[in-house]
Amino acid sequence: MKITKEEVQYVADLARLTLSKEEKEVFTTHLNDILMYVDILKSADTMDVEPMSHVVESAEAFRDDVVTPSIGTDAALANAPDHNGSAFRVPRVIE
Amino acid sequence: MELHEHTIHSLEERLREGEITSLEITKAIFERIEAVEDRVHSYITLMRESAFESARQSDRRREKGETRGPLDGIPVALKDLLCTKDAPTTCGSHILENFMSPYDASVVEKLRAAGAVILGKTNMDEFAMGSSTETSYFGVTRNPWDLERIPGGSSGGSASAVAAGECIASLGSDTGGSIRQPAAHCGVVGMKPTYGRVSRYGLVAFASSLDQIGSLTKDIEDSAIILGVIAGHDKRDSTSLPEPVPDYRKFLGRGIEGWVVGIPEEYYIEGIDPEATEAVERAAEAMKELGAECREISLPHTRYGIAAYYIIGPAEASSNLARYDGIRYGLRASGRKQLIDLYRSTRAAGFGAEVKRRIMIGTYALSSGYYDAYYKKASQVRTLMKRDFDDAFGICDVILTPTTPTAAFRLGEKIDDPLRMYLSDVFTLPANLAGIPGLSLPCGFTEKGLPLGIQLLAGYFKEDKLLQAAYALEKALPRDQRRPAL
Numbered sequence: 135m136k137i138t139k140e141e142v143q144y145v146a147d148l149a150r151l152t153l154s155k156e157e158k159e160v161f162t163t164h165l166n167d168i169l170m171y172v173d174i175l176k177s178a179d180t181m182d183v184e185p186m187s188h189v190v191e192s193a194e195a196f197r198d199d200v201v202t203p204s205i206g207t208d209a210a211l212a213n214a215p216d217h218n219g220s221a222f223r224v225p226r227v228i229e
Numbered sequence: 230m231e232l233h234e235h236t237i238h239s240l241e242e243r244l245r246e247g248e249i250t251s252l253e254i255t256k257a258i259f260e261r262i263e264a265v266e267d268r269v270h271s272y273i274t275l276m277r278e279s280a281f282e283s284a285r286q287s288d289r290r291r292e293k294g295e296t297r298g299p300l301d302g303i304p305v306a307l308k309d310l311l312c313t314k315d316a317p318t319t320c321g322s323h324i325l326e327n328f329m330s331p332y333d334a335s336v337v338e339k340l341r342a343a344g345a346v347i348l349g350k351t352n353m354d355e356f357a358m359g360s361s362t363e364t365s366y367f368g369v370t371r372n373p374w375d376l377e378r379i380p381g382g383s384s385g386g387s388a389s390a391v392a393a394g395e396c397i398a399s400l401g402s403d404t405g406g407s408i409r410q411p412a413a414h415c416g417v418v419g420m421k422p423t424y425g426r427v428s429r430y431g432l433v434a435f436a437s438s439l440d441q442i443g444s445l446t447k448d449i450e451d452s453a454i455i456l457g458v459i460a461g462h463d464k465r466d467s468t469s470l471p472e473p474v475p476d477y478r479k480f481l482g483r484g485i486e487g488w489v490v491g492i493p494e495e496y497y498i499e500g501i502d503p504e505a506t507e508a509v510e511r512a513a514e515a516m517k518e519l520g521a522e523c524r525e526i527s528l529p530h531t532r533y534g535i536a537a538y539y540i541i542g543p544a545e546a547s548s549n550l551a552r553y554d555g556i557r558y559g560l561r562a563s564g565r566k567q568l569i570d571l572y573r574s575t576r577a578a579g580f581g582a583e584v585k586r587r588i589m590i591g592t593y594a595l596s597s598g599y600y601d602a603y604y605k606k607a608s609q610v611r612t613l614m615k616r617d618f619d620d621a622f623g624i625c626d627v628i629l630t631p632t633t634p635t636a637a638f639r640l641g642e643k644i645d646d647p648l649r650m651y652l653s654d655v656f657t658l659p660a661n662l663a664g665i666p667g668l669s670l671p672c673g674f675t676e677k678g679l680p681l682g683i684q685l686l687a688g689y690f691k692e693d694k695l696l697q698a699a700y701a702l703e704k705a706l707p708r709d710q711r712r713p714a715l
Contacts, residue, residue: 149547149592151585152577161589167648168590172536175606178613185608186615188438189424189664195467209331213558222556225568
């Protein structure tokens with residue numbers, strides 16, 4: 135086993151996921167299977183090979199600095215589970 | 230031939246000749262949906278009222294001589310991760326069950342502007358993560374050719390809808406084969422354009438460097454028609470490229486005499502069904518008869534494809550899906566007093582098992598201490614795979630491969646074994662890693678009567694060549710008039 139149940143719990147915390155006991159068991163097995171399979175990458179000779187994060191190389195996409203209409207408060211809040219008419223409402227963060 | 234069996238171009242002609250109206254076609258499609266949908270389940274949401282209204286408007290335009298082109302009045306379906314402001318966009322997920330987008334995706338705007346009649350939103354694997362449409366929160370879609378089998382995925386509903394006559398054509402998205410694989414399993418044509426050919430604005434993101442929108446159609450000419458409508462630069466997607474959009478239909482019928490067709494030796498893998506190999510051989514024979522030369526080529530890094538893909542895809546997904554936190558839209562878990570508990574419980578309740586699994590893989594691969602071993606290594610392998618294709622297209626015009634290692638598998642067969650499920654994408658995902666266009670075309674049936682597909686690949690922005698070759702091949706392959714027995 136490369137990855138333990140404790141590590142699975144740690145990763146779930148990073149990912150903001152609550153996992154049930156069964157999920158933790160299953161994911162530990164599956165993650166190990168997948169990581170074991172992915173080990174094949176180690177045999178690839180990548181010395182001096184640039185990593186490719188994107189197909190499109192030119193990342194510079196400037197637009198003119200012009201103000202354009204945005205969707206507005208009502209539309210932005212329309213899907214919110216909770217709001218006060220002008221902002222999203224969340225549980226108290228600061229006591 | 231019944232109306233729901235027609236292609237875009239045959240209906241275009243009948244509409245032009247005044248033999249039929251868009252309203253009649255749309256009614257015929259909804260009758261077909263009523264007759265088969267409870268068995269196939271292609272759709273999550275049907276948009277009956279707005280579809281009939283669009284059809285009437287199209288007919289009025291036609292009466293006035295103001296028709297907008299080949300898609301005007303044609304009923305099409307949209308994969309349910311393309312944002313629409315007049316119907317929910319669920320991504321097949323509980324977490325977005327009631328989400329109403331405030332805007333239309335660019336491709337949806339383009340379809341509407343072209344006069345297309347939008348029928349509804351099709352079923353899909355949750356957030357496009359899957360190869361069988363079994364991970365949808367809204368239930369499975371069944372393969373119209375055999376209801377005990379999967380339609381493929383993740384654009385399974387878009388493929389089954391075309392195959393079952395529940396739409397004339399549809400849009401899907403393809404991150405590792407999600408258009409081409411279901412197209413092959415359902416016996417239709419599926420096209421993934423070059424990365425950057427079609428705007429992704431309003432496509433709910435899975436893996437942003439791999440995702441691309443494309444079509445599922447009954448034939449190659451329809452594929453050319455749809456690409457001509459949806460392709461092009463969009464200032465709202467900085468990764469869409471300003472290459473000119475040619476008239477793709479002009480390339481159809483030009484033939485492929487003297488072309489070099491590459492057949493990668495690495496694609497004859499263990500576990501491939503001999504019937505899938507025979508389909509490629511049939512296609513190669515047909516292309517030879519058309520005057521092309523088939524040449525064995527090597528894509529030496531193919532064997533790393535799945536591993537690289539199943540690091541890069543989940544890594545991007547884990548960050549893209551961080552936005553589903555129960556604050557701005559979507560599901561929110563109730564009764565949580567702490568913000569962090571609200572995040573965790575919302576995501577635990579809102580995501581299904583496969584989405585959680587990919588978020589876990591991606592988060593692990595990007596976490597401190599593992600980044601170099603996984604994400605960076607996978608991205609370097611991605612460079613090597615791209616170079617393989619660059620070298621290959623120095624020699625050949627198009628590449629011919631199977632689309633999938635086997636025909637459609639049974640419902641439930643692979644759902645508990647993610648790694649086996651991931652292997653379904655072995656032939657399709659290299660095109661996403663490299664960003665090149667690919668297309669799946671029907672090529673005969675298995676002995677059991679299941680459709681088989683073959684895949685053609687071309688270089689960057691060579692959709693014209695891809696369609697030219699595919700059209701020639703489609704015409705050369707024996708015509709099989711079989712239809713799903715629904």
